[in-house]
Amino acid sequence: MTEFTPYTSLAGGVLIGLAASLLLIGYGRVAGVSGIAGNLLLGKHGDRAWRGAFLLGLLLAGALVAWLMPEAVGTSPRSLASIAAAGLLVGVGTRLGSGCTSGHGVCGLTRLSPRSLVATLAFMLSGVVTVTLLRWLGGGA
Amino acid sequence: MIRAARHLAGTLVAGLLFGAGLAVGGMTDPRKVIGFLDVGGAWDPSLALVMVGAVAVHFVAYRWVRGSAAPLFADEFAVPKLRYIDRKLVTGSVIFGAGWGLGGYCPGPGIVSLGAGSRDALLFVLTMAVGWVLTAKFETWKPAPRKTTSELPGGGPAEVS
Numbered sequence: 001m002t003e004f005t006p007y008t009s010l011a012g013g014v015l016i017g018l019a020a021s022l023l024l025i026g027y028g029r030v031a032g033v034s035g036i037a038g039n040l041l042l043g044k045h046g047d048r049a050w051r052g053a054f055l056l057g058l059l060l061a062g063a064l065v066a067w068l069m070p071e072a073v074g075t076s077p078r079s080l081a082s083i084a085a086a087g088l089l090v091g092v093g094t095r096l097g098s099g100c101t102s103g104h105g106v107c108g109l110t111r112l113s114p115r116s117l118v119a120t121l122a123f124m125l126s127g128v129v130t131v132t133l134l135r136w137l138g139g140g141a
Numbered sequence: 142m143i144r145a146a147r148h149l150a151g152t153l154v155a156g157l158l159f160g161a162g163l164a165v166g167g168m169t170d171p172r173k174v175i176g177f178l179d180v181g182g183a184w185d186p187s188l189a190l191v192m193v194g195a196v197a198v199h200f201v202a203y204r205w206v207r208g209s210a211a212p213l214f215a216d217e218f219a220v221p222k223l224r225y226i227d228r229k230l231v232t233g234s235v236i237f238g239a240g241w242g243l244g245g246y247c248p249g250p251g252i253v254s255l256g257a258g259s260r261d262a263l264l265f266v267l268t269m270a271v272g273w274v275l276t277a278k279f280e281t282w283k284p285a286p287r288k289t290t291s292e293l294p295g296g297g298p299a300e301v302s
Contacts, residue, residue, distance in 0.1 A: 001183035002176040005167055009187040012166020013194020019159035020195065021202030026151050028212035028219055031159060033249035038273040053149040055252060057156020062256020064157075065164040073257040074170030076245045080264060086244025087251075087265040089236050091272015094248060096280065097233025098221075101247040102159075104234070105192060110199045111220070118226050119234040124178075126238025131178040134242070 020107055023054070032103020033058070034094035097123070148214055160253040166191035169254045171245025171261070178242050229282045 020031035027050065029036075040051040065072050076083050094100045097119055099108065104123075108116020167173045167187050176185035211217055241247050246254070246265045254262030 002167075002170070002173045002185045002187075004185055005187045006190050009166045009190040010194040012162045012164070012168070013191040013196075014198050015158055015162030015165060016191065016195040017162075017198025017202070019155045019157075019162060020199045022158065023152065023155040024199075024212070024218075024220075025202055025206050026155075026213050027148065027215045028217055029152075029215075030220055031155065033159075033247075033252065034273075037248060037252065037270075038277075041270060041273060042277045049145075049149055050152045053153040054156035054159075057153040057158075058160040058249065058252045059256030060153075061157050061160025061164065062169075062253040062258075065161065065169070065253065066257035069164065070257075072164040072167070072169055073254050073259055073262075074172050075259065076171040076261045076265075077175065078171075078244055080261075083244045083246075083261055083264050084268045086240040086246065087268025088272045088275075089240025089243065090246070090248065090251075090265075091240075091269040091274075092276045093233045093235070093237025093240055093272075094269075095233065095273050095276035096282070097230050097237055100237060100249070101241075102249050106195045106199060108221075109192075110196050110203050113221070114224055115221075115226055115230055119230055122231050122234035123238035123241060126235040127178040127242035128180050128238075130239045130242030131175055132181055135179060135182050 016102075016106060020102075020110075024107075030103060030107045032099050032107060034090075034100040035098070035103055038091075038095060093123075144214070151214060159249065160256070162191075162195070163250050163253050164257075166194075168247070168250040169257070174245040174247075174250070175242065 023029045023031045029050070036051045036054050040048055040055060043051070062073070078086070090100070099116065099119060104116040104119040109120060163169055168191060173185060173187065176183060177188040244265055246262065248269060251262050251265045251269060255266050
C-alpha cells in the first residue's frame with residue numbers, strides 16, 4: 001500500500017493548475033497532454049512547434065525530477081506485456097475519447113464541460129473496475 | 142520572430158511546471174495510481190487531491206480569462222466548445238480507463254517518467270503513440286449526428302483536449 005500524501009499531492013495539483021493557467025491565459029491553449037502529444041504526430045504542420053515545446057518541458061521536468069527527487073518516479077508493478085497493452089489502450093482510448101486525465105479531468109472539469117464530466121466519470125470508473133478485477137485475479141497482470 | 146520564440150519559451154515553461162506538478166503530486170508512481178484506483182482494496186486517495194488543487198487554481202484563471210477577447214501572447218483561444226455526449230466519447234474514455242488501471246500510467250506522467258529515464262515509461266509511451274496513429278488511420282466512427290460537429294476543425298477529432 002502506498003502512503004497517503006495529502007499535502008504534496010495538493011501542492012502538485014496547484015503546480016498543474018498554474019501550468020494549465022499559463023497555457024490558457026498566455027497562449028489560449030488547453031493543457032491536455034494526449035491532444036498536445038497526439039497532434040504533434042498527427043496534427044497540422046504549422047501547429048506543431050508549441051506542442052513540441054510543451055512536450056520538451058514535460059521531458060525536462062522528468063529529467064529534473066530524476067535528479068532532485070528520484071523517488072517520485074516509480075516502476076509499474078505490471079509485466080512488460082501488460083504495460084505494452086496498457087499503452088495501446090491509452091492511445092486508442094484517448095484518441096477516441098478526445099482527451100485524458102489532464103484535458104478532460106483538469107481543464108474540462110474547470111470549464112464545467114458536460115463532455116469532460118462524462119469522460120472523467122467513465123475513465124475513473126473503468127480504471128477502478130480494471131484494478132479491482134486484476135486484484136481479484138491475483139494482480140499477476 | 143521574437144514573438145514566436147517567446148511563444149515557444151512560454152509553452153516550454155508551462156510543460157516544465159506541469160510535469161513537475163505531476164511528479165510532486167505522485168502521478169509518476171504507477172503503484173500510487175493503482176492504489177488510487179483500488180477503492181475497494183488498499184485505497185490511497187492522495188491523487189484526488191491533485192485534481193482538487195489543479196481544478197481550484199485553474200478555475201480562478203479560467204473565470205478571470207473567460208471574458209477576454211484573446212490570450213496575452215496569441216491571436217485567439219483554441220478551447221473546445223463541443224458539448225454533445227456520444228458513444229465515441231464514452232467508449233474511448235472507458236478504453237482509456239482500462240489502460241490506466243492496467244499499466245498505472247496516463248499520458249502526462251508517462252512522458253514525464255520517460256524523461257526521468259524509466260524503461261516502463263518508454264514502453265508505455267511508444268505503444269501509446271502506436272495507439273494514437275492506428276486510431277487516426279483506421280477510425281471510421283461517424284461524427285455525432287448534431288450540427289455542432291461543424292465546430293470541429295477539419296471535421297475530425299482534431300482539437301483533442
